[in-house]
Amino acid sequence: MAKSRRSSSRCTPSDVQGAWLRRGLDQPGGKLPLFDERGQRVKKATVEACLKAGWAERWFDNPLKPDWLVCRLTETGRTALDGHGHGDATPVGEPQDDARQGALI
Structure with missing residues (x-):
């Protein structure tokens, strides 16, 4: 059985995570949005993965x-x-089940 590449030692966000994190670059205090560009709530998995990796707090x-x-x-x-x-x-693990979200990045 192949060993999973997913581990806590990853240092690069996925495309979806990176898009969310980049939105905080120009905000006062680095505030990250609760909603995406389409008005949809940012997926909890995205937020939790970024918190776990230390990219957000x-x-x-x-x-x-x-x-x-x-x-x-x-x-x-x-x-x-x-x-x-x-x-x-390898990006920090989160389900990449919304191909449309990745296409908007």
């Missing part, structure tokens, strides 16, 4: 919507974006 709790993760880009995330697109690292 929880910023504050939203008392009106406690299930929403308000996050911001970290310095580690900025560094990971610098290397994004080189193809030399």
